Amino acid sequence: MRVINLARTRIMIVVICLLFALVGGAGFWMYRWQYQTAQRVLQAWAAQHHFTVLEKELANDWYTGPGNRSASNKQVVYRIRVKDDQGRVHSGLATIGSKTMGTLEPIIDVHLDP
C-alpha cells in the first residue's frame, strides 16, 4: 500500500512538473506570438499604404504591452521609420491591437510625424 502511494505521489510530482513546463511554454509562445502578430499587422499596413518599413523600435510605456502580465493596456507600440514609393522617409508611432485584447484584435493606428 505504501509503495502504491509513493508511486502515485511520484507520478503526481512528474505531472506537476509537466504542468509547469506547459504553462511556461504557453507563456513564452503567447509572448512571442503577440510581437509576431504586431509585426505582421505593421507589415500589412505598410504594404497597403505603399510604405516600406525601414526601422521599428519598441516604444511601449513602462506599464503597458505584452511585457507586463497584468498591464491594463496590452497594445504593442512601435516607433517606426518608413519609406514611401517616392523614396521619402517618414517617422511615426504605430499602435497595434486594442487596449483590452491586445494583438488578439489585429488593428493598427499609425500617426506619422508632420
Added chain:
Amino acid sequence: MSVGSAISNALGTVFRPSGWKFVTSAGAALSVGTPIVHLGINAEGGAIYLTRGSERVRLVYGGIGGCASLSLVPSPVNFSFSMKQMPSNGVVYRLPYAGASLDRKELCGGCVMFEISGDTGPGASGNMMFLGGSEFFALAAAALTVGTGYLPALIASSNGVVFFGGMTATLLPFNVSAAVYIGGVSG
C-alpha cells in the same frame, strides 16, 4: 427562524466536521501573462499535510488555471512559493457526497482551488480547495454542457473542502491576484 440562523443551518448541513486537522502546506505557482488585460494562466503544485488521530497524510496536488492580477513590477512571468515551515493554518470539512468517515482515498481525485493572494515579496494567500471530485461525473457534465458544466460538477461531486492560508514568498514583489485552478490530488 432568522435569516442568519437559516443560512448557518444550511451551511452546517453542507460543511460538516471531518475529523481531519490541518497541519501545514507547501506549494509553488508559476504565472504567465496573456494578451488580455490583467489575465494570466497559472500552474500550481504543492502539498497539504493533515492528521486524524494517529493517521498522517500528505496530499500532493497540482493544477492549472487562470488568474486576474495587478502587479507593480512589469514582467511577463512571476513565481511564488510557500514552504511547510512557513506559518499556515486551515480547516477541513466533509461535504455531502463523502462517506461517514471521509477517509484518505476520498480526499484524492479531482480538485478545484480558489485562491486570493497579495504580497510585497513576502505575502499571504487564502485558499479554498475542493477535494476528491469525480472526474467521471465532471467529464459527463462537460459533455452535456459544451464544457461549461465541468467546474461546477467537479465542485458538486467533491468529498471534502479545505480552507487554508498562510505565508508566501514571491519572486517579483507587490502583487494582488485571484486565481482558480483545476487539477488533481494524490496521497
